[in-house]
Amino acid sequence: MYLPVIRQFQKTLRQIDTWLTLAEEHAKAKSFDPNVFLTLRLAPDQFPFVRQVQSTCDTAKLAASRLGGKEAPSHPDTEATIGELRTRVAAVVEYLGTFSEKDFAEAANRPIKTPRWPGPMKGSDYLLEHALPNFFFHSTTSYAILRHNGVSIGKKNFLGDLTFQPA
Numbered sequence: 001m002y003l004p005v006i007r008q009f010q011k012t013l014r015q016i017d018t019w020l021t022l023a024e025e026h027a028k029a030k031s032f033d034p035n036v037f038l039t040l041r042l043a044p045d046q047f048p049f050v051r052q053v054q055s056t057c058d059t060a061k062l063a064a065s066r067l068g069g070k071e072a073p074s075h076p077d078t079e080a081t082i083g084e085l086r087t088r089v090a091a092v093v094e095y096l097g098t099f100s101e102k103d104f105a106e107a108a109n110r111p112i113k114t115p116r117w118p119g120p121m122k123g124s125d126y127l128l129e130h131a132l133p134n135f136f137f138h139s140t141t142s143y144a145i146l147r148h149n150g151v152s153i154g155k156k157n158f159l160g161d162l163t164f165q166p167a
Helices: 002-030 034-039 049-068 082-096 123-148 155-159
Strands: none
Touching: 002 034, 002 049, 002 082, 002 123, 002 155, 034 049, 034 082, 049 082, 049 123, 123 155
């Protein structure tokens, strides 16, 4: 159950990289600096685009590390360009690729703690109640910011390629 979720995190992060390419192309076609996207947000009290992507990355890497019992790599949230953001996305995709099914043998009952929670959660509850919703909240918000600001992306860009079986 856990490794397929980690692979979906990788797939969605790769799609985010595609969105970043499309954002750069859009900015070039409209003759503006693509790094403007980093500061855009949907609402005044929401994180800007750069923080949405950082949070998507962090949710994926921390879910994998917490559920797999490994130390997550540190990323200091200093990205100031689309290129730097792409580097972060690629680093997290690569990190997620280091996990195997055996890493998650104890995940369901592993106690997951964070400094801002009053107590631990079971790994299975953490995945379903926190990691998955948080990951898709931030990735969807990233997508929505770009789409709202004119980048030509649609559902296929969000989902990516699907795995179909022969009829």
